[in-house]
Each structure stands twice: as C-alpha cells, then as structure tokens.
Amino acid sequence: xxxxxxxxxxxxxxxxxxxxxxxxxxxxxxxxxxxxxxxxxxxxxxxxxxxxxxxxxxxxxxxxxxxxxxxxxxxxxxxxxxxxxxxxxxxxxxxxxxxxxxxxxxxxxxxxxxxxxxxxxxxxxxxxxxxxxxxxxxxxxxxxxxxxxxxxxxxxxxxxxxxxxxxxxxxxxxxxxxxxxxxxxxxxxxxxxxxxxxxxxxxxxxxxxxxxxxxxxxxxxxxxxxxxxxxxxxxxxxxxxxxxxxxxxxxxxxxxxxxxxxxxxxxxxxxxxxxxxxxxxxxxxxxxxxxxxxxxxxxxxxxxxxxxxxxxxxxxxxxxxxxxxxxxxxxxxxxxxxxxxxxxxxxxxxxxxxxxxxxxxxxxxxxxxxxxxxxxxxxxxxxxxxxxxxxxx
Amino acid sequence: xxxxxxxxxxxxxxxxxxxxxxxxxxxxxxxxxxxxxxxxxxxxxxxxxxxxxxxxxxxxxxxxxxxxxxxxxxxxxxxxxxxxxxxxxxxxxxxxxxxxxxxxxxxxxxxxxxxxxxxxxxxxxxxxxxxxxxxxxxxxxxxxxxxxxxxxxxxxxxxxxxxxxxxxxxxxxxxxxxxxxxxxxxxxxxxxxxxxxxxxxxxxxxxxxxxxxxxxxxxxxxxxxxxxxxxxxxxxxxxxxxxxxxxxxxxxxxxxxxxxxxxxxxxxxxxxxxxxx
Amino acid sequence: xxxxxxxxxxxxxxxxxxxxxxxxxxxxxxxxxxxxxxxxxxxxxxxxxxxxxxxxxxxxxxxxxxxxxxxxxxxxxxxxxxxxxxxxxxxxxxxxxxxxxxxxxxxxxxxxxxxxxxxxxxxxxxxxxxxxxxxxxxxxxxxxxxxxxxxxxxxxxxxxxxxxxxxxxxxxxxxxxxxxxxxxxxxxxxxxxxxxxxxxxxxxxxxxxxxxxxxxxx
Numbered sequence: 001x002x003x004x005x006x007x008x009x010x011x012x013x014x015x016x017x018x019x020x021x022x023x024x025x026x027x028x029x030x031x032x033x034x035x036x037x038x039x040x041x042x043x044x045x046x047x048x049x050x051x052x053x054x055x056x057x058x059x060x061x062x063x064x065x066x067x068x069x070x071x072x073x074x075x076x077x078x079x080x081x082x083x084x085x086x087x088x089x090x091x092x093x094x095x096x097x098x099x100x101x102x103x104x105x106x107x108x109x110x111x112x113x114x115x116x117x118x119x120x121x122x123x124x125x126x127x128x129x130x131x132x133x134x135x136x137x138x139x140x141x142x143x144x145x146x147x148x149x150x151x152x153x154x155x156x157x158x159x160x161x162x163x164x165x166x167x168x169x170x171x172x173x174x175x176x177x178x179x180x181x182x183x184x185x186x187x188x189x190x191x192x193x194x195x196x197x198x199x200x201x202x203x204x205x206x207x208x209x210x211x212x213x214x215x216x217x218x219x220x221x222x223x224x225x226x227x228x229x230x231x232x233x234x235x236x237x238x239x240x241x242x243x244x245x246x247x248x249x250x251x252x253x254x255x256x257x258x259x260x261x262x263x264x265x266x267x268x269x270x271x272x273x274x275x276x277x278x279x280x281x282x283x284x285x286x287x288x289x290x291x292x293x294x295x296x297x298x299x300x301x302x303x304x305x306x307x308x309x310x311x312x313x314x315x316x317x318x319x320x321x322x323x324x325x326x327x328x329x330x331x332x333x334x335x336x337x338x339x340x341x342x343x344x345x346x347x348x349x350x351x352x353x354x355x356x357x358x359x360x361x362x363x364x365x366x367x368x369x370x371x372x373x374x375x376x377x378x379x380x381x382x383x384x385x386x387x388x389x390x391x392x393x
Numbered sequence: 394x395x396x397x398x399x400x401x402x403x404x405x406x407x408x409x410x411x412x413x414x415x416x417x418x419x420x421x422x423x424x425x426x427x428x429x430x431x432x433x434x435x436x437x438x439x440x441x442x443x444x445x446x447x448x449x450x451x452x453x454x455x456x457x458x459x460x461x462x463x464x465x466x467x468x469x470x471x472x473x474x475x476x477x478x479x480x481x482x483x484x485x486x487x488x489x490x491x492x493x494x495x496x497x498x499x500x501x502x503x504x505x506x507x508x509x510x511x512x513x514x515x516x517x518x519x520x521x522x523x524x525x526x527x528x529x530x531x532x533x534x535x536x537x538x539x540x541x542x543x544x545x546x547x548x549x550x551x552x553x554x555x556x557x558x559x560x561x562x563x564x565x566x567x568x569x570x571x572x573x574x575x576x577x578x579x580x581x582x583x584x585x586x587x588x589x590x591x592x593x594x595x596x597x598x599x600x601x602x603x604x605x606x607x608x609x610x611x612x613x614x615x616x617x618x619x620x621x622x623x624x625x626x627x628x629x630x631x632x633x634x635x636x637x638x639x640x641x642x643x644x645x646x647x648x649x650x651x652x653x654x655x656x657x658x659x660x661x662x663x664x665x666x667x668x669x670x
Numbered sequence: 671x672x673x674x675x676x677x678x679x680x681x682x683x684x685x686x687x688x689x690x691x692x693x694x695x696x697x698x699x700x701x702x703x704x705x706x707x708x709x710x711x712x713x714x715x716x717x718x719x720x721x722x723x724x725x726x727x728x729x730x731x732x733x734x735x736x737x738x739x740x741x742x743x744x745x746x747x748x749x750x751x752x753x754x755x756x757x758x759x760x761x762x763x764x765x766x767x768x769x770x771x772x773x774x775x776x777x778x779x780x781x782x783x784x785x786x787x788x789x790x791x792x793x794x795x796x797x798x799x800x801x802x803x804x805x806x807x808x809x810x811x812x813x814x815x816x817x818x819x820x821x822x823x824x825x826x827x828x829x830x831x832x833x834x835x836x837x838x839x840x841x842x843x844x845x846x847x848x849x850x851x852x853x854x855x856x857x858x859x860x861x862x863x864x865x866x867x868x869x870x871x872x873x874x875x876x877x878x879x880x881x882x883x884x885x886x887x888x
Contacts, residue, residue: 008470451701610830
C-alpha cells in the first residue's frame with residue numbers, strides 16, 4: 001500500500017545537522033578561527049565582500065567559514081544579511097585619487113610620477129607549489145617600503161592625459177544615481193546603474209565576458225592606464241553640524257582602462273574609458289569589469305553591437321551570482337506536477353503518432369484542412385505589425 | 394526570532410511592496426516592478442512569494458504553504474517553518490482554515506472563498522519571455538497589446554503536433570487586456586483562475602515583478618476557435634481517495650512498470666479519506 | 671560598508687503631537703494595509719479603519735481618520751505627496767514629515783499620493799496617469815468625500831465585483847466630477863487614476879480597472 005511521503009521536516013533537520021558536522025571536520029584538529037580566515041585567506045574575503053556588496057571583513061570571513069569555502073554560498077549569506085541592515089547615512093563619493101596606495105601600476109608609461117609600485121602581488125611569482133608551506137615553514141617578515149602617503153605624488157594617470165585633452169573627460173552631472181539595491185532594474189540602464197551591477201557581478205562571469213572582447217567579440221583596444229589598490233577614507237556629511245567627517249577607511253581596487261578613440265567631424269578624436277572598482281584586493285575583477293563597462297558603452301559611442309559583452313540587457317541580467325545560482329539550483333526542487341503534465345501530453349502525442357503512422361498517413365500532424373480556418377478567438381491580435389516574425393494568423 | 398522585524402522584512406520594504414501590490418490590483422495582470430530584496434533562501438525557491446506573504450501577513454492570520462499541491466514537500470515545509478519562526482503565525486494544512494495560502498505550482502482543489510489570499514511563487518513572470526528575451530521589447534508589446542506573436546507560437550504547436558504543446562504556465566488574458574503567466578501551474582488549474590472569489594497575488598523575487606488577479610475577475614486561457622482550450626484528464630481515479638476530478642501525480646511503485654495515480658493536493662485527498670478532523 | 675548602529679536623532683515638530691501616529695507600527699500598518707488591499711481588490715466595498723482621528727482643526731481635519739490611516743500605512747521617505755490647497759496647513763505638513771518622512775511636492779504630476787477633498791477636486795489637475803509601458807507610475811488620489819454608501823447613482827462593475835456594486839459618494843459638483851473622472855479611466859486604460867475615498871473613518875476604493883456608470887439621466 002502506497003503511503004504519501006511525509007517527514008520533510010525531519011529530513012531537513014537531519015540534513016542541517018549533517019552539514020554542520022561536515023563543516024567542522026576532524027575534531028582532533030583545531031577549529032578554524034574567523035580571524036585566521038580574514039588574515040590568511042583575505043582575497044577570498046575580499047571577493048565575498050565585493051560580490052555581496054557589503055564591506056565587513058569579519059562577517060565576510062564568517063560567511064566563508066559557514067559556507068565551507070563555497071564562495072557563491074558565502075556571497076549569498078552576506079548579501080542576505082546586508083538586506084536586513086538599516087540605511088543610516090549615505091557616504092560622500094569616494095575619492096580614489098587620494099588613496100593610501102599599496103600597489104599602483106600603469107601599463108601605458110615606463111615611468112610615472114610617484115613611480116610604479118608593485119605591492120603585494122602574485123604577478124611575478126612563478127606558479128610553483130611551495131612545498132615548504134606543506135611542512136609548515138615560517139615566513140620571514142617582509143621589508144615593506146615606506147608607504148606613499150602623499151596623494152600628490154601619485155596622480156591618476158588618466159588625469160595626466162586629460163590635461164592634454166587626449167582622453168574623454170568624465171564629468172559629474174550632479175544627478176542622483178539610481179540604487180540597484182532598492183530600485184528594480186529598468187532597461188535601458190544608465191552607466192551609473194550598470195557600474196553598480198557590474199561591481200557586484202560574479203567575477204568568473206565578468207572575466208569570461210571581458211576576455212571575449214579581447215578575442216574579437218566587441219573588441220575595444222584596451223590599455224591598462226592605471227590599476228591602484230589601497231585604503232580610501234569614507235566620509236559622510238552630517239547635516240546637523242554642516243560638516244563632512246571621516247567614518248573609517250576601506251580597501252579598494254580600481255582599474256582605469258584607456259580604450260580605442262572615437263571622434264567625429266565635430267569632436268576631435270579622444271581615447272575613451274572603461275572603469276572597474278571593487279572592495280578589497282580584487283584586481284582581476286576590476287580589470288574584467290573595466291573591459292565590460294567599456295563594451296557596454298557601444299551604443300553610447302555609436303559602435304556596432306556584435307559581441308555578447310556589448311548587449312546590456314543580456315550582460316546585466318545574468319551577472320549576479322545570487323540570482324544565477326538560485327535559479328539554476330531551483331531545478332532541484334520538486335517539479336513533478338509540471339512533469340506529469342508533460343508526460344501526459346507526450347504519451348498522447350506518441351499514441352497519435354503511432355496511429356497516424358499505422359494508417360500510412362503523412363508524417364505531418366498539422367491538418368491542412370483546418371489550417372486556413374483557424375482563427376483567433378480571443379482578441380490577441382496586436383495593434384501594430386512588428387517588423388519581424390510571422391504574424392499572419 | 395531575535396534581531397529581525399515581524400515577518401522578517403523591515404517596515405520600509407513592506408511599505409514598498411504594499412504600494413506595488415495596490416497598483417497590481419488596480420491594473421489586473423500587469424507586472425509591477427518592485428525593489429525585490431534578497432531573502433534568506435535562494436532566488437528561484439519562492440523569494441517572490443515569501444516577500445509578498447511577509448508583506449501581507451498579520452499575527453492573527455492562519456497560513457498554509459504548499460508545493461506541488463502538497464503541504465509536506467521539503468520546500469513547503471521550509472517556507473512554513475520560516476514564517477513560524479519570523480512571524481509566529483499559526484499554520485494549517487486545511488485549505489478551508491487558511492487566511493493566506495502560499496503556493497508553488499498548484500491551486501488547491503477545494504474551492505477558495507472570499508477573503509482568502511492565494512500567493513503564487515513565480516519563476517519567470519513574463520509570458521512573452523520565451524518568444525522575445527528582451528525586457529525592453531516585451532514591455533513594449535504589453536503596452537501596445539501586441540500579443541499576436543503568442544498566438545503564432547501556440548498555433549505552431551498545433552501545426553506540428555496537432556495540439557497546443559503548452560501544458561503548464563499556460564498563458565491567460567486577464568479582464569480582456571493583459572496576457573499573463575499564471576506561474577507554472579498545470580493548465581488543469583487555469584479554469585480556477587476565472588472568477589475566483591479569492592484574491593490572487595503573484596510574486597517573482599529574482600525578476601522583481603509582482604502582479605495580481607482581484608476576486609471575480611475574468612481570466613481566459615488563450616486558444617483558437619477550432620482548437621479550444623482544454624484541461625488534462627486522467628483515465629484513472631486517485632488510488633487513495635477515489636477522486637476522479639482532481640489533478641493526479643503518477644507514482645512509480647516498482648521497477649517493472651508498476652505505477653499508480655494519487656491526488657497532488659494532499660489536503661483534499663486526506664479530507665476525502667476522513668483523515669483530517 | 672557597514673555602519674555601526676548609531677542613534678538617529680529625530681526632530682519632533684512642535685505641533686505634531688496632536689496628529690496621531692500608529693501605536694504599534696508593524697502590526698497596525700499590517701492590519702490597515704489588509705483593509706486597504708481588500709478595498710482596492712473589491713472596488714466600492716466599504717470598510718471602517720480603526721485609527722485615531724486627526725485633531726479637529728480646520729482646514730486639515732477635513733482629511734478624516736481613514737485617509738490619515740492610509741497615509742500612515744503607505745507613505746515613507748520614498749514617497750512624494752501633493753496636498754490640495756484647501757487641506758494644506760503647516761501642522762499637517764509637519765505631521766506628515768514627522769510620522770512618515772514623506773516628501774511634499776507642489777507638482778501633482780510628480781506625486782505618488784495626492785490629498786484632496788471633493789470640493790477641491792479639479793479634473794484638470796495634471797496628476798500622473800502612468801505611461802503605457804509603466805502604467806503603475808501614477809498618482810493615487812486620497813479624497814475626502816461627502817458620504818460613502820452602497821447606493822446609487824453610481825454602478826460599478828469589473829474586476830473585484832461579482833456582478834455590480836452601487837456607490838454613492840455625495841451630490842456635490844466635486845463628487846460628480848470625481849466619478850465622471852473615474853468613468854473616463856476606461857478610455858485611457860491601462861493609464862489612469864486610482865482613488866481611495868475617505869469619509870471619517872470609512873473608506874472605499876475605486877481603481878482604474880473599474881467601470882463606473884451613472885444611473886442618473888443627465
């Protein structure tokens with residue numbers, strides 16, 4: 001005798017217990033501390049903060065731990081927490097020109113005012129596994145060069161070009177940018193909203209799209225004008241005191257690409273820009289973001305839209321890993337009611353197909369006699385004929 | 394649950410959703426964009442429905458949650474548990490006892506009554522999405538009431554298979570104006586949308602759209618004069634309660650082709666068998 | 671970035687104490703919203719909101735308890751409110767800002783909600799009707815009317831109404847103009863005006879989807 005399945009509640013509870021047990025692992029080894037993660041796995045923490053769009057290294061590390069190192073899950077945990085936070089203030093625009101720089105490079109000039117600063121980078125490491133780390137060897141303390149604190153000493157490279165008029169200028173028109181965390185997406189989207197979506201977009205996705213532009217799907221001739229990583233002050237304006245105060249510092253990565261020039265009979269040719277910004281040290285992400293940002297400006301700059309990375313609705317609607325992983329994984333949920341609907345139809349169609357075949361009829365199921373007579377019963381006809389598609393009913 | 398507001402969402406988010414719901418009710422079948430929030434469950438798992446339920450639910454409401462028609466499927470259990478935790482509401486499996494019913498993929502077999510609210514979880518709210526992927530385009534098509542392309546799609550099925558090959562999420566027209574996706578309910582449930590005395594709300598969290606069918610609203614399933622809309626029928630009756638008018642799930646009972654059919658609506662089936670007090 | 675939880679100081683308007691807020695914001699606004707949702711879902715049905723009445727001080731007291739309850743339930747710093755001249759007063763503005771944070775606008779086309787009375791209703795006021803692509807972006811009118819009863823002359827039908835429902839909001843020229851304006855909604859649908867009527871603590875709604883016909887011979 002069949003009995004309807006019950007006990008979902010118990011099953012869920014034991015799944016959660018098992019998961020917690022797995023996460024803890026071997027009890028003979030010390031449990032990972034959140035502080036250790038923040039300290040020693042900082043790039044994972046930075047990526048989680050960036051895609052969750054919440055700057056909180058400690059909670060990002062906690063999310064990473066709680067997710068057993070699954071970055072997408074960790075991003076989701078932190079993002080879900082983010083939505084519950086009240087908005088107490090809106091910061092002044094961050095000034096990356098006055099960043100306390102840890103790393104700053106330009107690919108467009110051999111030497112630059114303030115110098116090329118490599119900083120703590122993996123760039124020139126040979127990718128050889130360091131077996132000494134397996135043996136637990138201690139790392140000697142680094143001699144860190146004196147921090148460049150004088151922002152004047154490290155001017156932004158694109159602003160140097162700007163002085164000559166060689167690169168397009170970006171002007172703050174004073175308009176209040178939309179807020180993608182509160183307003184539903186409204187296509188076409190302006191650049192401010194696009195940049196917000198890219199900033200919390202999935203790194204792998206942006207990397208693939210950026211890469212595709214380099215391979216010819218919407219090429220935009222990029223030069224890494226400047227990449228800088230470091231600490232930037234966050235300021236808020238307090239109305240009561242009519243004063244702007246610093247509330248703390250956050251680590252940021254910024255990439256400014258210099259891209260192919262455009263010009264017209266009226267406007268002299270100039271380089272164009274692509275922009276990338278992310279929390280923490282997220283250099284790869286910001287480079288990919290800058291490439292995609294520039295690709296998405298195709299329409300604005302009058303370029304043909306030939307590559308996927310140039311199609312704004314496509315790029316932006318699929319960039320968020322919380323959206324994407326949720327919807328892909330929802331296929332795990334029961335769908336047996338709809339599947340039953342499909343089974344029922346498929347069996348019927350196969351029965352009819354078998355009958356038609358055994359009567360030696362044509363393979364076409366459409367009945368030509370009724371085709372001309374079929375008419376729309378419900379008022380479904382459009383008021384306007386569209387350019388494409390078959391519309392004669 | 395400490396640290397969170399009643400029904401999880403903050404009051405400002407609830408107000409935003411409530412304002413959007415009133416517009417949705419005023420323009421039946423039109424998808425109202427809303428500032429959907431991340432919820433502590435994944436997108437695609439009912440976050441739209443959960444946000445709507447959280448925005449309408451009161452401490453005195455009795456809540457029922459179903460998935461595939463059943464109260465005991467894992468996701469229904471999970472969502473019901475969520476609201477017990479964050480709102481402390483009473484829950485029920487009885488369709489007749491519920492004030493608010495959140496559902497995924499079914500409309501209960503037991504007729505709903507005036508005053509009840511049915512909240513649907515919607516994955517893709519745009520009925521034209523699989524014909525035209527661009528949101529800018531589909532928005533224009535709705536504005537111009539340009540739905541010929543949908544009929545073309547349905548008619549292509551007829552030409553190819555002899556039948557309209559859409560069996561769930563079957564498009565409807567609401568009050569003679571908007572073509573609407575009724576969420577992935579089997580087309581068996583479509584007739585229940587028409588003139589229903591309950592208020593029906595639809596929430597798509599990831600796509601950030603919500604829409605509504607007020608009570609007693611005309612809802613027609615799209616069809617053709619010579620291919621009228623029809624619903625699924627079974628040769629079997631429910632093996633448990635004997636109903637010959639409910640939607641049946643096929644259950645495989647062995648590896649030799651044995652199968653049986655039982656009601657997808659567990660409350661309906663149990664009530665018929667007298668298992669529910 | 672995460673902000674440390676800080677204390678937000680609020681300025682209490684001098685006369686705002688007289689305009690009541692909701693005693694239990696989360697639960698009261700839920701209860702009121704469900705009544706408003708019910709009214710909008712079943713056009714023309716009458717419901718009484720249990721909400722404290724505004725202070726009896728002309729001219730703003732004409733708004734009535736029900737519409738004040740609607741404002742407390744639906745308005746916040748993300749909404750813009752337009753106030754008709756015959757309702758407007760500094761205490762009302764202060765109370766609105768204090769209790770909801772709503773922004774007050776002089777431009778009716780820019781308003782999410784408009785507060786008016788049947789006497790001040792002018793069909794020419796350019797409220798937002800929404801667009802064909804975004805019909806939801808329209809002004810919701812909150813109108814204090816002469817009376818609310820389920821009686822002729824107006825006969826409502828459409829979504830939310832099983833057969834027909836009668837509605838009487840009053841005899842004044844303004845009341846007649848209001849209903850004529852609602853009757854005109856069908857021609858511009860899906861663009862249109864949605865109205866919530868208040869009379870004391872009573873409330874009824876007529877959205878743009880409703881067909882409104884007059885039984886009177888003009």
